[in-house]
Amino acid sequence: MDKSLDESIQAKARELANSITVAHDLDPEIQEELYGHIEDKLLAYIDGEEPVMPEDALILVKEHFGDAAVVKGMFQDVHREVVERSLFRRLLVAAITTLVCVQGVAWLAHFADVIFDSSSPKPFPNRYVMQGVCAVAYLMPWLCFVRWKRRMKRGERVWFSRCSTGRLGIAFLGLLGVSRIMPGVWGILDGVLLDPAVLHQLLTQTIRSGGWHDHRYILVAAFLVVNVVLFSMIVAGGMRFRLAGRGRRMQGAFPWLLVACLWCAVAFLFRMDWLALWFVGAPDWETFALALGTALKYAPMSLLRMTVVLAFCSSWVWWCDSPPRLTRNSIKAALAWGLLSLMSVAIPSLRTGLAVGEDAWVLRAGATSWFKLNVPGTDVWIFLSRESYGLYHKATELPTMAVFVMFFVVIVVLTFGVLGSERAEVSEGVGGSS
Amino acid sequence: MAPTKELIGASTRLLLLSVLAREANYGYAIIRAINKEGEGLFVWQEGTVYPILHKLEKEELVRTQWQEADTGRKRKYYYITATGRGALATGTEDWAGFHKLITALGDRSHG
Numbered sequence: 298m299d300k301s302l303d304e305s306i307q308a309k310a311r312e313l314a315n316s317i318t319v320a321h322d323l324d325p326e327i328q329e330e331l332y333g334h335i336e337d338k339l340l341a342y343i344d345g346e347e348p349v350m351p352e353d354a355l356i357l358v359k360e361h362f363g364d365a366a367v368v369k370g371m372f373q374d375v376h377r378e379v380v381e382r383s384l385f386r387r388l389l390v391a392a393i394t395t396l397v398c399v400q401g402v403a404w405l406a407h408f409a410d411v412i413f414d415s416s417s418p419k420p421f422p423n424r425y426v427m428q429g430v431c432a433v434a435y436l437m438p439w440l441c442f443v444r445w446k447r448r449m450k451r452g453e454r455v456w457f458s459r460c461s462t463g464r465l466g467i468a469f470l471g472l473l474g475v476s477r478i479m480p481g482v483w484g485i486l487d488g489v490l491l492d493p494a495v496l497h498q499l500l501t502q503t504i505r506s507g508g509w510h511d512h513r514y515i516l517v518a519a520f521l522v523v524n525v526v527l528f529s530m531i532v533a534g535g536m537r538f539r540l541a542g543r544g545r546r547m548q549g550a551f552p553w554l555l556v557a558c559l560w561c562a563v564a565f566l567f568r569m570d571w572l573a574l575w576f577v578g579a580p581d582w583e584t585f586a587l588a589l590g591t592a593l594k595y596a597p598m599s600l601l602r603m604t605v606v607l608a609f610c611s612s613w614v615w616w617c618d619s620p621p622r623l624t625r626n627s628i629k630a631a632l633a634w635g636l637l638s639l640m641s642v643a644i645p646s647l648r649t650g651l652a653v654g655e656d657a658w659v660l661r662a663g664a665t666s667w668f669k670l671n672v673p674g675t676d677v678w679i680f681l682s683r684e685s686y687g688l689y690h691k692a693t694e695l696p697t698m699a700v701f702v703m704f705f706v707v708i709v710v711l712t713f714g715v716l717g718s719e720r721a722e723v724s725e726g727v728g729g730s731s
Numbered sequence: 732m733a734p735t736k737e738l739i740g741a742s743t744r745l746l747l748l749s750v751l752a753r754e755a756n757y758g759y760a761i762i763r764a765i766n767k768e769g770e771g772l773f774v775w776q777e778g779t780v781y782p783i784l785h786k787l788e789k790e791e792l793v794r795t796q797w798q799e800a801d802t803g804r805k806r807k808y809y810y811i812t813a814t815g816r817g818a819l820a821t822g823t824e825d826w827a828g829f830h831k832l833i834t835a836l837g838d839r840s841h842g
Contacts, residue, residue: 317778330758330807331781337759337802338777363776371782375789 302339306351310335310358316365318619319372320383321449327372335362366621373623382462384626387617388633389465390445390457394438395637396472400479402434432605439612446616473640478647610634610709627713628706635702642698649681734773743775743783745826748811748819751793757806758784784809792818 302310314332318324335358342354349357362368373380445455457465610631614622617630667680750756750764761784762777787793792815800806811819 326807327781327785329805331778333757333804333806334759334762334777334781336804340802361774361776362778365778367776368778368782371779372785375782375786 302336302343303351306339306355307336309355310339313359313362313365316619316621317369317372319369319376320379321386322383323372323376323379338362364621366623369621370623384617384629386457386462386465388613388630389462389469391438391442391613391616391630392469392633392637393465393472394441395435396469396476398437398441399434400472400476402430402437404479406430432601435605435609436612439608439615442612442616446619473644476641477644479649606705607709610705611713614709614713622713624710624714627710631706631709635706638702639698647681649679739773739775742826743780744787745819745822747780747784747787748792748815748822751809751811752816752819755808755810757800757808759806760800761809787815791815 311332314328314335315324317327317331319327338358338361339351339354342349342357343351448455460468613634614627614630618626664678664680667678670677670679746765747761750761756764758781762775762780766774784793788795788809791812793809793811796808796810797805798808
């Protein structure tokens with residue numbers, strides 16, 4: 298029997314089979330087996346007793362094949378160990394790439410900062426410039442992931458394919474160690490820094506200034522949490538409404554852009570403490586106007602910061618799985634991202650710094666000890682900072698970061714879950730009935 | 732009345748082993764054989780049969796081999812193992828026992 302499908306139908310059949318991505322090592326064989334099934338089924342329809350057109354046959358085959366997300370989930374259940382190993386490797390690659398990119402950009406920024414320090418004006422007095430540097434540092438891994446995914450799709454081997462999991466692990470630990478030992482960029486890019494300034498400020502105020510007994514700060518905190526929860530529910534509800542077909546379906550990059558903008562508005566809500574102050578009884582109009590002014594002044598900065606962090610977390614989730622995405626994989630990837638972010642704060646650094654120029658700079662930086670290098674034309678200093686210099690207080694920073702990171706994990710998982718159109722629960726049973 | 736999803740899910744392993752006990756075959760042909768025997772009793776999501784076949788392979792109830800099918804294309808053939816035949820015998824016995832119990836209880840309740 299020598300029947301064959303035309304090329305366009307073959308391509309669509311391949312696409313359906315290739316949508317079942319289980320684990321990198323298993324995919325070729327599983328996809329070939331599923332393609333065989335789809336091909337046989339298509340030919341049976343096209344050359345059956347009541348022949349149908351190839352396009353119609355493809356629709357029927359898809360209908361009988363079932364939900365790709367369910368099939369994928371079942372395969373991942375069966376090959377759990379391989380899937381977990383594959384995901385772990387991907388997470389290690391993501392962590393290594395992130396550390397290299399962030400540390401690389403941080404170092405470049407640091408050098409520029411150090412070199413320009415002796416002259417005036419400095420290139421980085423502008424907070425927006427520094428946020429731009431952060432954005433570049435955090436989005437570089439995504440560009441790497443896009444490139445590697447394309448190459449893997451073409452069947453090419455990427456650098457980490459040749460590395461064992463053990464080697465990847467050692468590379469990751471080494472890079473993490475280096476990031477904690479090498480002179481850092483105090484207050485600019487300390488490791489994988491997610492600037493938690495807003496929440497940090499809030500919690501610091503709550504915990505330190507008035508203490509928990511100060512009802513005003515507790516109310517402010519509660520108000521902000523309610524704001525965020527309400528806003529999240531509105532956005533999630535809106536997206537579900539759209540995806541349920543009750544509105545116009547969103548296409549291409551538009552939904553992502555929309556979601557990013559909507560979630561970024563949360564940043565503005567964080568800055569709405571002026572409104573909360575109003576509710577708890579602002580002392581006077583001047584205080585109120587000052588709080589409002591501060592909120593408006595820093596809102597664009599918060600928006601930019603949160604967009605970058607959202608994109609940063611999303612890049613990990615995007616890298617670790619392919620559509621149809623399973624929520625459990627997205628959760629694992631987002632949590633791993635959160636863990637790395639927290640590790641950069643939790644693991645103490647040596648507080649070493651690098652400076653170029655006169656002695657005064659080192660003293661101004663709060664150095665307790667230093668080592669001077671004799672470089673022609675200038676002075677290069679490697680110094681050890683005071684414990685408090687350039688660092689947040691760990692006691693408030695870690696819980697703040699934990700809240701901040703978890704908040705973003707939830708946002709990203711929810712967004713991927715809703716937009717990924719995961720339709721069915723994954724179960725052992727075979728779906729469908731007559 | 733159509734069998735429930737749970738009933739189909741619970742019986743799939745036995746259905747697959749039963750077909751393979753008669754003749755080694757590849758996924759599409761196995762599904763076609765069951766559909767033919769079932770005479771429209773149920774329609775399943777065919778893609779979900781493959782993970783179950785993989786699970787049977789992992790449990791060493793079946794083994795596999797890529798070979799050329801009648802169509803001239805390479806297909807992954809599934810062969811039932813001795814362990815698989817044992818599991819089929821036990822499973823069939825269990826189903827028969829349940830069937831007997833349900834029939835007996837049903838007869839009593841009807842009259």
